[in-house]
Amino acid sequence: QITLKESGPPLVKPTQTLTLTCTFSGFSLTTSGVGVGWIRQPPGKALEWLALIYWDDDKRYRPSLKSRLTITKDTSKNQVVLTMTNMDPVDTATYYCAHSEFGSGSYHFDYWGQGTLVTVSS
């Protein structure tokens, strides 16, 4: 059974750096083809893909946010960490992590975490 859960601060100040952790179970990020992605959703708005990390440590970023995003993995802890620098109120959103098998040609997210709401405000 695959599960994912996001954790991180519910409130960050403008210009600060956000660090979110995705802790997962039921799969390994050392398995060929597996990836974990981050997707966010501002209140009342659409989903927006942010980043993805593959089993082989290859990484992909949303082009418009690439300079602010870093995705890393810790396979020993079954965790993926996303950092976003220079936070702004427009970054207020629910942040989701999700499992995929992009590396196997399956470009969809089949298991999602429950999401964590991050508010950016002074």
Place this chain on the structure above:
Amino acid sequence: QSALTQPASVSGSPGQSITISCTGTSSDVGSYNLVSWYQQHPAKAPKLIIYEGSKRPSGISNRFSGSKSGNTASLTISGLQAEDEADYYCCSFAGTSTFVVFGGGTKLTVL
């Protein structure tokens, strides 16, 4: 990185069928048979209901079906039920640069 275009809202009565369109470009929907669809109920995480254009994950009702023509993908829900009332999002692989793009979402109301 433009989002895929979906109608903001659609509605239908119980038992009817509805179709939600998802229009992209020749760089995403038109180039790959890699459109996925997600159902999202209020305050819940998205749930995969269609992948690779027309495939259903295990446990998803066959009332949900997907198709594609040119740069437009479609999700059809037949035999509408009250529990189908939710937001629906399409998503497509968009090549190695843009990578992934989501649609703007469609709110389905079951009358």
